[in-house]
Amino acid sequence: MDATPAPERSGGRAAGEMRPVTLTPNVMKNAAGSCLAEFGDTRVLCSATVEEGVPAWRKGARAGWVTAEYAMLPASTNRRTPREYRGRKGRSMEIERLIGRSLRAVTRLDRLGEVTITLDCDVLQADGGTRTASVTGAWVALHGALAGLVERGRLPRLPLTGQVAAISAGIVGGVALLDLDYPEDSHADVDLNLVGTSDGGIVEVQGTGERSTLSRVQLNELLDLGQAGIERLVRLQSEATGYRL
Numbered sequence: 001m002d003a004t005p006a007p008e009r010s011g012g013r014a015a016g017e018m019r020p021v022t023l024t025p026n027v028m029k030n031a032a033g034s035c036l037a038e039f040g041d042t043r044v045l046c047s048a049t050v051e052e053g054v055p056a057w058r059k060g061a062r063a064g065w066v067t068a069e070y071a072m073l074p075a076s077t078n079r080r081t082p083r084e085y086r087g088r089k090g091r092s093m094e095i096e097r098l099i100g101r102s103l104r105a106v107t108r109l110d111r112l113g114e115v116t117i118t119l120d121c122d123v124l125q126a127d128g129g130t131r132t133a134s135v136t137g138a139w140v141a142l143h144g145a146l147a148g149l150v151e152r153g154r155l156p157r158l159p160l161t162g163q164v165a166a167i168s169a170g171i172v173g174g175v176a177l178l179d180l181d182y183p184e185d186s187h188a189d190v191d192l193n194l195v196g197t198s199d200g201g202i203v204e205v206q207g208t209g210e211r212s213t214l215s216r217v218q219l220n221e222l223l224d225l226g227q228a229g230i231e232r233l234v235r236l237q238s239e240a241t242g243y244r245l
Contacts, residue, residue, distance in 0.1 A: 010040070010181055016225055018167070018179040018232065023240040025140050032117075033144025035240070037137025040181055041127035046137035048145035049118045064112030066142065068099035070134055072123040095131045096121070098204065102135045102164050102195045103142055105203045111159035117145055128168070128182040132193055135166035136233050143241045162245055163198035165233035169222040176218065178225040190214045194226035198234045198245065202227075 013019070019040030028034035033048035054065045070092050072081045084092055099121060119141055121134035149155045168180045170188040177184060185191060192207035207214065207222070238244065 009177070009184070015175055016178050016228065018229055019181065021233065021236055023137060023140050023236050025144055025240045031141070031145075032148050033141040033146070035137040035140035035144070037133040037140070039129050039133045039136075039179065041125060042129050042133050042181075043124040044130060044133045044137055045122045045124055046134065046141040047120045047122075048138075048141040049120070050145050050149065051116050051118070052114070054114050054116050059114075062114070063109040064114060065109065065116045066100060066103045066107050066112075066119070067116065068096045068103065068119040068121060068134075068138060070096040070099060070121045070123075070131075072126060072130070076123045076126045095134065098131060098195070098206075099134050099138055102166065102203050103138060105195075106139070106160055106162045106164045106197055107142070108159040108161060111155070111157075113155070115149075117142060126182070128180050128185040132166035132168050132195075135164065135195055136237070139164050140237055140240050143237075143243055147241075158243075160243075160245075163234050163237050163243065164195060164203060165198075165230045165237060166193060166195040167226050167229035167233060168193050169225045169229070171212075171214070171218060171222070176221045176225055178229050190218065190222070192219075192222045192226065194223065194230065196227055196230040200227065 022038040024036040027036045028047050031047035032050045035046045037044045071084055074080045119138040123130045146158050169178050169192050170180045171190040172184050172188050188210050189212040190209050195203040
């Protein structure tokens with residue numbers, strides 16, 4: 001039986017090839033740290049704010065907190081996306097919890113002191129992979145905020161155990177593809193998002209059989225694609241920040 005030919009991709013990409021990715025740090029004057037994350041036509045503005053104190057439930061823990069908020073701006077898609085207000089979130093709340101979990105996985109909260117760092121991820125333009133771009137760009141913004149605390153003598157060293165990034169993968173037309181854009185994502189048989197660390201660890205796997213089930217062999221193939229993508233993103237984060245563990 002002949003192998004299934006790979007579907008034609010935007011820009012003529014190979015199955016395991018990512019879209020052009022750019023991580024531009026320090027794009028906001030008033031943020032403690034910031035990054036414009038561009039994955040092809042997807043653009044997410046990530047900013048970090050540092051505030052003294054921690055949530056009430058965390059007081060007395062002698063540790064800080066890192067959290068996130070996520071929103072799609074009204075003109076980020078081809079139809080106006082209504083602004084989201086508190087109590088009317090759903091998908092956005094799920095994504096911002098993912099971002100927060102991902103960043104906390106590589107942050108020594110016990111070395112942060114009783115401060116809260118909030119990462120705001122605002123989607124300027126959506127073409128697939130907004131959550132993965134948010135995680136990847138948010139780490140750059142977080143690094144900038146933490147580096148500022150070190151520079152001001154607030155912290156003796158960066159309370160990071162490494163880097164974290166995220167990428168999508170999926171099966172489209174029977175073929176495993178890395179970094180799905182919107183047309184691919186909307187026609188995917190299987191859709192998967194992978195969050196991983198710079199040392200090869202996995203923080204989270206989100207996978208769904210949209211139009212078909214997923215075999216163990218296919219899952220392994222998607223994980224291999226995803227981890228290769230994360231390795232590249234980690235290198236881009238290092239280039240943007242100068243961070244080396």
